[in-house]
Amino acid sequence: MSRWLLVILLPLCILACSDRDQVQSGTILPAEVELKAGDVVFRRGSGFTSQVVLMAEHGGTYSHVGIVADSAGVPMIVHAVPGELEDDDEEDRVKMECPEVFFDKVKAREGAVYRHQDPIAARHAAQRAVNIYRRGTLFDHSYDDSDTTQMYCTELVKHAYTGTTRPLTRLVRHHLHLVGFEADCILPSDIQRCPELKLVTMF
Numbered sequence: 001m002s003r004w005l006l007v008i009l010l011p012l013c014i015l016a017c018s019d020r021d022q023v024q025s026g027t028i029l030p031a032e033v034e035l036k037a038g039d040v041v042f043r044r045g046s047g048f049t050s051q052v053v054l055m056a057e058h059g060g061t062y063s064h065v066g067i068v069a070d071s072a073g074v075p076m077i078v079h080a081v082p083g084e085l086e087d088d089d090e091e092d093r094v095k096m097e098c099p100e101v102f103f104d105k106v107k108a109r110e111g112a113v114y115r116h117q118d119p120i121a122a123r124h125a126a127q128r129a130v131n132i133y134r135r136g137t138l139f140d141h142s143y144d145d146s147d148t149t150q151m152y153c154t155e156l157v158k159h160a161y162t163g164t165t166r167p168l169t170r171l172v173r174h175h176l177h178l179v180g181f182e183a184d185c186i187l188p189s190d191i192q193r194c195p196e197l198k199l200v201t202m203f
Helices: 003-018 020-024 048-057 119-134 153-161 188-192
Strands: 040-044 064-071 074-080 094-097 110-116 174-178 181-185 197-202
Touching: 040 188, 048 188, 064 119, 064 153, 064 188, 074 119, 074 153, 094 119, 110 119, 119 153, 153 188
Parallel strands: none
Antiparallel strands: 040 064, 040 110, 064 074, 074 094, 110 197, 174 181
16 A cells, blocks of 8 residues: 555544544444553454354454554554455455444454553554554465564564564464364464453453
8 A cells, every 4th residue: 555545544544533423333342442552452253254263262252353553643453354355455454444443343243452561562562563554464364474474363463562572472373274274373362361461341
């Protein structure tokens, strides 16, 4: 995405985010939840991909994860997800969108917000996530977190905190062997269990 396109689209998205009362009716995100840069947000989806992730989780609660970034004082969520193409895209890319859109009732059944204990590391991670978005990073359909030129959702969150003063630790990789798919990857529950993150709210 070009810089000029960002200049055009970002104010429109900020305007949409500021109209909380209008958007709130279509989201599971409670109006009183205050998001901060670096917060890690989880959702449980209802689509096919979400069900596959939940099957791989063997009882995990959430199927998708993103990270909150600050955009001119407005919280946005940066995340990597397949099958949610923007109008001008032909390939799945890392997205940055309003929290109300991320937690839209069509996409999300349940949600949660976790906060890093180090606010400085959190702010740095949020900026790293924005940089990943701005470079037009493609979604990693191979789920290979050794290659950061493409990213899947948990890889993005992990990588955003890598290089900060307090990276996420105790992450494990699971070998998934499903029909037509095999990979070693990090699951949302692994991010959720990181000791650096503390639960803020579930909804």
